[in-house]
Amino acid sequence: xxxxxxxxxxxxxxxxxxxxxxxxxxxxxxxxxxxxxxxxxxxxxxxxxxxxxxxxxxxxxxxxxxxxxxxxxxxxxxxxxxxxxxxxxxxxxxxxxxxxxxxxxxxxxxxxxxxxxxxxxxxxxxxxxxxxxxxxxxxxxxxxxxxxxxxxxxxxxxxxxxxxxxxxxxxxxxxxxxxxxxxxxxxxxxxxxxxxxxxxxxxxxxxxxxxxxxxxxxxxxxxxxxxxxxxxxxxxxxxxxxxxxxxxxxxxxxxxxxxxxxxxxxxxxxxxxxxxxxxxxxxxxxxxxxxxxxxxxxxxxxxxxxxxxxxxxxxxxxxxxx
Amino acid sequence: xxxxxxxxxxxxxxxxxxxxxxxxxxxxxxxxxxxxxxxxxxxxxxxxxxxxxxxxxxxxxxxxxxxxxxxxxxxxxxxxxxxxxxxxxxxxxxxxxxxxxxxxxxxxxxxxxxxxxxxxxxxxxxxxxxxxxxxxxxxxxxxxxxxxxxxxxxxxxxxxxxxxxxxxxxxxxxxxxxxxxxxxxxxxx
Numbered sequence: 001x002x003x004x005x006x007x008x009x010x011x012x013x014x015x016x017x018x019x020x021x022x023x024x025x026x027x028x029x030x031x032x033x034x035x036x037x038x039x040x041x042x043x044x045x046x047x048x049x050x051x052x053x054x055x056x057x058x059x060x061x062x063x064x065x066x067x068x069x070x071x072x073x074x075x076x077x078x079x080x081x082x083x084x085x086x087x088x089x090x091x092x093x094x095x096x097x098x099x100x101x102x103x104x105x106x107x108x109x110x111x112x113x114x115x116x117x118x119x120x121x122x123x124x125x126x127x128x129x130x131x132x133x134x135x136x137x138x139x140x141x142x143x144x145x146x147x148x149x150x151x152x153x154x155x156x157x158x159x160x161x162x163x164x165x166x167x168x169x170x171x172x173x174x175x176x177x178x179x180x181x182x183x184x185x186x187x188x189x190x191x192x193x194x195x196x197x198x199x200x201x202x203x204x205x206x207x208x209x210x211x212x213x214x215x216x217x218x219x220x221x222x223x224x225x226x227x228x229x230x231x232x233x234x235x236x237x238x239x240x241x242x243x244x245x246x247x248x249x250x251x252x253x254x255x256x257x258x259x260x261x262x263x264x265x266x267x268x269x270x271x272x273x274x275x276x277x278x279x280x281x282x283x284x285x286x287x288x289x290x291x292x293x294x295x296x297x298x299x300x301x302x303x304x305x306x307x308x309x310x311x312x313x314x315x316x317x318x319x320x321x322x
Numbered sequence: 323x324x325x326x327x328x329x330x331x332x333x334x335x336x337x338x339x340x341x342x343x344x345x346x347x348x349x350x351x352x353x354x355x356x357x358x359x360x361x362x363x364x365x366x367x368x369x370x371x372x373x374x375x376x377x378x379x380x381x382x383x384x385x386x387x388x389x390x391x392x393x394x395x396x397x398x399x400x401x402x403x404x405x406x407x408x409x410x411x412x413x414x415x416x417x418x419x420x421x422x423x424x425x426x427x428x429x430x431x432x433x434x435x436x437x438x439x440x441x442x443x444x445x446x447x448x449x450x451x452x453x454x455x456x457x458x459x460x461x462x463x464x465x466x467x468x469x470x471x472x473x474x475x476x477x478x479x480x481x482x483x484x485x486x487x488x489x490x491x492x493x494x495x496x497x498x499x500x501x502x503x504x505x506x507x508x509x510x511x
Contacts (some may be wrong), residue, residue, distance in 0.1 A: 028418050030454055032385040072485065079486050082366060089363045093346045096329065102349060103326040149420060159346070162422045166367065172491030309327075312351035 003034040004099075012036075023224040028154035031097040039223050040098050042216065043153055046225065047098075048105045051091035052116035055109070058084045059293050060124045060286075061133065069127060076173050077130065083170065087163045094155040110295050118276060119202050121284030128181055128191035129199070134174015136196070136203040136241065142167050143237045144207060152224030175244070182248040189249075196245060197253045204268065205276045207234040213273075235265055242266040328377055330356040333413075333427065334364050335372040342374055343423035344413060344456065350375075353464040361466075361476055367486060370477045373466045380462040382436035385454045407432045410439035411463060413456035414447060425456045 005012050015034055022029065029035055058081050065081065068074035092102045108114035119137055124130065142164060149160040181192035208230040211217055220226040228236075243259075243266070245252060256269025278284065327349040333342040345364050350356035356375040365373070410433055413425035428447045433439035439457045466476060484490050 026418055028453075030385045030415075032383060032454075033387045075483070076485050079366070079483065086363050086366055089348065090346055096347065101326060102329075154424070157420065158422055158424060161420055162345075165422070168488040169486055169491070172488050173485070176491050308351045308355055312355065315352050315354070 003032075004037040004040050005034060006037045020223070023152045027152075028157060029152055030154045036223075038219070039153075039225070042220060042223075042225060043156060044095055044098050044100050046220075047091050047095040047156055047159075048100070048108070049115050049117070051088045051095060051105065052109045052114050053120065054084045054088035054091060056116045056120045056290050056294060059290055060120055060122075061130060064124065064127065064130050067127065068130075073177075080134070080170050080173070083166050087159075087166070090159040090162055094153075094159040097155045106298075110291075110298055112282070112291055115280065117206060118279040118284060119206050121279050121286045121290060122198070122202055123286050125198070126191050126195065128178070128188070128195040131174045131177030131181065131192070132195035132199045134170050134172075135178050136174075136199050137206070138167055138170040138174060139241055140203045140206040140237050142171055143233050143240075147226065147228045147233055150224075150227045156225075178250075179248050182250055193250055196250050200253050201272065201275075204234055204238070204271055205273075207231075207237070209273065209276075210271075238266045238268055239264070327351050328379070330360070330375040331378055331381060332356075332360040332364055333374040333376070334360075334370050334423075335374075336369040338371055342372065342413075342427040344425045345423055347378065348375070357464060357466055365477055365480060368477075368481045370480075371473050372468065373476075375464050376458050376462055380458060382440070382457045383455065384440060386452065389455075405434050407434050409460040410436070410443075411458045411460050412439070412443040412447060413458070414443075414450075414452045415454040416450040416452060418453065425454055430460060 005015050009015070016036060019029070019034060019036065019039075029039075061077060061084075062081050065074060065077050068077050092105060095105060096102055105114070109116070119140075124133070145160050145164050145167060149157055149164055151157040151160065178192050178195070181188040184192075208214060211229045211231045214230055217226065217229050221229065242252060242257065254269045256267070258267055259265075260267050279287070282288075328351075329347050329349055330353075331347050332345050334345045335342045348356055348359040348363055350359050353375065357373060360373050360375055361370075364370075409430050411430055412428050414428050415425045428443075431439050431442040431446060433442055436457050440455060443455060443457065444452070466472065480486070
């Protein structure tokens with residue numbers, strides 16, 4: 001039997017103390033080890049959301065594969081979209097080790113019950129958005145994922161180490177693309193600026209609500225699932241990206257943005273959380289389209305699954321016949 | 323209702339001198355499908371020269387914590403009815419350090435049951451503390467074709483795609499260190 005402890009267990013407090021001591025010592029918790037049921041629940045929630053985000057994240061970019069301006073850019077984008085699919089697989093694998101089936105997670109996504117990153121509910125209007133997604137959206141994702149690579153749960157940590165190694169390519173190709181546009185024709189500069197204007201705030205929202213409004217943060221940090229808070233990760237992201245964007249001769253859509261000499265931080269103005277919660281609750285510009293595209297892909301892929309099953313059944317028969 | 327295909331654990335070997343290492347899992351209808359999917363998911367970057375897949379149901383696993391408690395009751399796999407000795411592949415994890423992989427292949431033992439295989443593995447592979455063991459009847463391992471031709475066609479294409487590597491973009495813009503507190507913009511990149 002899996003050992004997921006609940007507070008009503010007679011030995012819960014004792015086991016919890018051992019468990020927390022293991023995390024304090026920097027040990028990884030592996031499938032088969034005792035863990036609080038709440039630790040398991042939080043991990044399934046986070047990992048499946050992550051997996052769904054990777055899968056849905058293919059949609060805004062996939063639409064641009066046929067419209068990439070050069071063969072090189074097309075190959076880069078194909079590889080990037082393929083990576084997102086792979087990242088989804090790594091993460092579903094990590095979640096499965098906690099006793100939830102991949103099928104159940106996919107059903108929750110297709111039924112619209114599962115959450116995924118709100119950022120993918122925004123439209124990609126021009127080619128410059130593809131570069132900006134690489135630079136800002138993947139940049140924000142890497143900050144989060146680098147933190148999660150230190151996670152106390154072994155399978156999640158390993159998925160994240162693997163993902164970060166591949167994600168850095170996404171970040172760099174995006175940055176290169178935007179910097180080239182920033183040095184390009186007036187029209188290209190304008191496209192890059194428009195894309196930055198549209199993606200900057202959603203990218204900051206990707207790290208989630210402020211710490212004071214994030215009820216899960218305390219327990220997540222205590223159990224080593226997260227090793228930094230939402231606001232810490234957001235600050236790291238701004239400190240890295242704000243000066244780079246400004247150096248490229250582009251501006252940021254935040255009149256309050258300023259560098260604080262004392263702390264060395266770039267301070268941002270108020271974030272529109274009302275917009276964030278609207279998008280999270282399904283009212284973003286693209287929520288319906290994204291889910292519809294996902295359902296269509298699943299339905300239209302049915303014949304592939306049937307063909308693979310038929311082939312497998314035939315192989316089985318051949319083996320028996322021999 | 324659970325209608326999904328069986329889960330297969332995937333082991334990747336980076337170079338001929340390195341061990342096969344557990345990298346994750348795929349769902350597939352048959353062994354051939356499992357190997358192909360494993361390649362597509364886990365070898366989109368160099369390096370790889372070989373892949374193994376094993377049905378998750380055929381893996382016997384124990385963590386250090388489980389062994390300390392001698393609590394092996396979670397093993398739900400049917401015990402082997404055939405009591406002739408058979409070969410078990412032994413995989414072991416020895417570090418809490420950050421890693422992309424779980425257990426490494428360390429060798430084989432002959433045993434009549436997974437429990438006996440575990441005891442033999444513990445007695446044989448003593449060079450490091452084991453944080454987790456995986457034991458797999460070697461007959462259950464499905465391996466990619468070791469011929470040079472297959473290695474080339476399966477794993478070489480990823481090597482040419484240098485744009486997939488972050489190093490390909492290494493000199494883009496200024497490095498973030500240039501913007502750190504206490505450093506002037508005149509600093510080296």
